[in-house]
Amino acid sequence: MQNQCSASSVDSTQIAAIAARYKNESDQLMRILFDVQKIASNAIPRDVAAVVSGVTGIPEANIYSFITFYAMFSTKPRGKYVVRMCKSAPCHVVGAAEVAAAIGDFLGIAPGQTTSDGLFTLEFCECIGLCDTSPAIMVNDSVYTDLTPQSAVDLMQAYQRGGVK
Amino acid sequence: MQETRIVLRNVGKYNPASVGEFRALGGYSGLQKALSLDPAAIIEEVKASGLRGRGGAAFPTGTKWSFVYGTAADQKYIVCNADEGEPATNKDRVIMAGDPHSLIEGMAIAGYAVGASEGYIYLRFEYPYIMPVLESAINDARNAGFLGKHIFGSDFSFDIKVVSGGGAYVCGEETALLESIEGKRGEPRYKPPYPGVSGLYGKPTVINNVETLVNVPVIINNGAAWYRSFGVEDCSGTKVFTLSGNLVNRGVYEFPKGVNLRDLIFEVGGGCPNGRKLLGVQTGGGSGSIINGDMLDISMDVESCEAAGATFGAGDIMVFDDSNDVLEIVENLMEFFAHESCGKCTPCREGNYRLLQLIRKIRKGSGTMADLDTLQELSETMMDCSLCGLGQASPTPVVSTLKNFRNVYLEAIERGRN
Ligand code: FES
Numbered sequence: 001m002q003n004q005c006s007a008s009s010v011d012s013t014q015i016a017a018i019a020a021r022y023k024n025e026s027d028q029l030m031r032i033l034f035d036v037q038k039i040a041s042n043a044i045p046r047d048v049a050a051v052v053s054g055v056t057g058i059p060e061a062n063i064y065s066f067i068t069f070y071a072m073f074s075t076k077p078r079g080k081y082v083v084r085m086c087k088s089a090p091c092h093v094v095g096a097a098e099v100a101a102a103i104g105d106f107l108g109i110a111p112g113q114t115t116s117d118g119l120f121t122l123e124f125c126e127c128i129g130l131c132d133t134s135p136a137i138m139v140n141d142s143v144y145t146d147l148t149p150q151s152a153v154d155l156m157q158a159y160q161r162g163g164v165k
Numbered sequence: 166m167q168e169t170r171i172v173l174r175n176v177g178k179y180n181p182a183s184v185g186e187f188r189a190l191g192g193y194s195g196l197q198k199a200l201s202l203d204p205a206a207i208i209e210e211v212k213a214s215g216l217r218g219r220g221g222a223a224f225p226t227g228t229k230w231s232f233v234y235g236t237a238a239d240q241k242y243i244v245c246n247a248d249e250g251e252p253a254t255n256k257d258r259v260i261m262a263g264d265p266h267s268l269i270e271g272m273a274i275a276g277y278a279v280g281a282s283e284g285y286i287y288l289r290f291e292y293p294y295i296m297p298v299l300e301s302a303i304n305d306a307r308n309a310g311f312l313g314k315h316i317f318g319s320d321f322s323f324d325i326k327v328v329s330g331g332g333a334y335v336c337g338e339e340t341a342l343l344e345s346i347e348g349k350r351g352e353p354r355y356k357p358p359y360p361g362v363s364g365l366y367g368k369p370t371v372i373n374n375v376e377t378l379v380n381v382p383v384i385i386n387n388g389a390a391w392y393r394s395f396g397v398e399d400c401s402g403t404k405v406f407t408l409s410g411n412l413v414n415r416g417v418y419e420f421p422k423g424v425n426l427r428d429l430i431f432e433v434g435g436g437c438p439n440g441r442k443l444l445g446v447q448t449g450g451g452s453g454s455i456i457n458g459d460m461l462d463i464s465m466d467v468e469s470c471e472a473a474g475a476t477f478g479a480g481d482i483m484v485f486d487d488s489n490d491v492l493e494i495v496e497n498l499m500e501f502f503a504h505e506s507c508g509k510c511t512p513c514r515e516g517n518y519r520l521l522q523l524i525r526k527i528r529k530g531s532g533t534m535a536d537l538d539t540l541q542e543l544s545e546t547m548m549d550c551s552l553c554g555l556g557q558a559s560p561t562p563v564v565s566t567l568k569n570f571r572n573v574y575l576e577a578i579e580r581g582r583n
Contacts, residue, residue: 026348027285030329069350069507070331072290088252089451089497090409093485126334126501127252127451128291131409131483132416141293 010040012051019055029058033067042078042121071125078121079114081159084138087124090131095148099135100124102149106156119160139164166420166432169395171403172379173419176263181298184305187266193311195382199274200319202385207278208234211381213389215401220246220337220374221450221478222554223400223467226381229371232361233279236369241281243272244365244372247288247295248342250334251450252501253481256405257375259417261288261295264379265302269325271378273312274385275371276323284325285365287342290332299327334505338553339372341507352509353553374479376405396422400466404480408434411441411486420465426475427461430484441486445570449478451498452558454565455491474568476561491573495562496524502559513556516547520563527574530581537574541567 018035022028033044033052040048044067046060053060067073085100104110107120114121130136133145137152142164144155158164170176179186187193199207212227233241245268249257261268272284286299303325306312314322328346330336336345340354343365364370380402384392393401400422406429408415413435420429430436430446437443447455453476456463463473470477485494499521508514523540526532544560551557567574 027326027328027346029348030331030345034329065350066348069352070290070333072332087497088501089447089494090253090483092497093410093483093489093494125291125332126505127250127254129249129255129258129289131253131255132407134409138291143294 010048012048014039015048015051016055019052022056022058029066030070032056033063033073037073042080042082043074043076045075045077077114080119081139082121082123083156084123084125084128085111086126086128086130086134086136086138088127088131090127091134091136094134096135098149099137099147099152103137103152103156106153120156166424166428168419169403169421170419171383171395172260172376172405173263173417174383175267176259179264181263181265181302182305184266184302184309184311187264188309191386192266193270193306193382195385196270196273196277196311197317199277199385200317200321204234204278204280207274207385210389211278211384214384214392215389215396215399216377216380216384216392217400217467218374219376219380219404219479221251223477226373226377229361229373230275230279232359233281233369233371236362238369240283240366240368241279242365242368242370243275243279243281243284244339244342244346244370245272245284245286245378246337246339246342246372246374247286247292248330248337249292249375249479250289250330250337251452251479251481252498253409253447253450253483254407254479255409256407256417256480258292258295260375260379260405261292262298265299266306267379267382268299268375269302269306269312271373271381272325273316273323274381275373275378277321279369279371281371282322282324284323285346286325286327287330287336287346288327289330289336291330293329296327296329303327333507334501335507335553335555338555341553342372343370350507352507353555355552376479397464397466397469399468404465404477406465406480406482408482408484410447410482410484411437411443411489412484413438422466423464423469426463426465426482429465429482430461434482434484437484437486439486441488444485444487444489445491446485447483447494447498447562448481449476450481450483451501452476452555452561453478453481455494455562455569456565457569460569474565491566491570492524492528492577495566496521496528498562499524499559502555506555506559510550510552510556512547512550513552513559516543516551516556517559519543520547520560524563527577527581530577532574532578532581534578537567537578540564
């Protein structure tokens, strides 16, 4: 158990292995932190940041400063699927609020919350560049467009059943 | 209306995973020709073409290149701004997904012209599915000898790395983007020095938008005079427009600059669905001007848009119908800017938040006539004093609606009085 990051229950050796790719190439920091985040409960909590810091030599404070600047990182553990619902104007005028409400009602959580089974975290996000096929959402790295409240709920059900890779 | 596909010339015509198919369409012939020319001659040709930046600022591309060309340095960079974060813009996504090789070719030509051997594509986080398309195209180009060492047997070497954004709108600002590549918070730098002199890692750097760079190979192949035959006098070539909002035919369409906005909305976009009437249009993205239905006869080029009180921006046209509340849209936009302000400078950090508060207050029915003056004055302060384009442009939805939808504000205030 000693190689375990407590808050995030991830193997710290795996995190260290990703961080070891760093080698003072600052242009790789974003990518490394995203890769770390993927295996660390979709977040970079402090104990995970400490491992990255130890390997790269980047002070923990700098990592914290970096990840709290960019919207796609979290310091708090998130669900297996991060559902990002676009609320920017081009989505908004074609019914994004109704889609978001349907997803929230179905999952029983509000944006910023995680379902009790740890499967979904709901977030609002700004324009994801699918404005001409909006309303649009992202689920982890996948995107879904032209949603209706019903198709959005169907999609969540498919994720619950594990029918979406 | 027939599109004129210069930028989108290859989209849908080849499999992005096949560099051979791209080559068969004449791909990389612009680079091949460029390598037989003097770098200064290439820059002159790009200047003569009148090519201007397609990311929103419309700065003359050849002039930008000449700054980097004229600055001596051991290392220079070409950075492609693929951080397409302006709400209502998704044309670069379509270009990159369908024709990654023309972007690579444009970057390599830029590199040869200014003397840079390294390039970066800064791809927004929200396009993770484009990342493998770009990376495999770069690999294929390298294996085929169009990137890497001694391209086409010349002395010129050039290679490209793709880096990801982190979901920060401000990183579309060029110096914030550079900070982000360097592994820092994406906060804009004080300027000068400009990136052409001191850019990525302090080296002279060209930063161009995706669409801008994709124009380059055809300008080299067909010449400046050919390019100028499209568009209008001071604004040559075409523009890839993103049509979004309450339209029947939303999508990405390419037309010569100077195309009429009304035609774009009604002939191309098909007007509003469900028998609804058009209430307004936001032009130029989330930070662009919101105009009303009486203002649609505008020639879509940078100068005409400005003269008409619209915004050309990155060619964004977001239509909203009469089921919408204008103030609700303005509130939505100001929530966006209050969230996306990086916080480095006070006018933007505080200003966007205060604009949002005032809009909410007016929507709630507790606004006063004095609040309208405050909105105007605060907006002007932000436009004059913000450090970067974010805070300089973000009050535009407010000031444009104060002008073009004044009655909506007056009615909200009146409603509150009763
Ligand atoms: S506004 Fe939602 S994808 Fe652009």
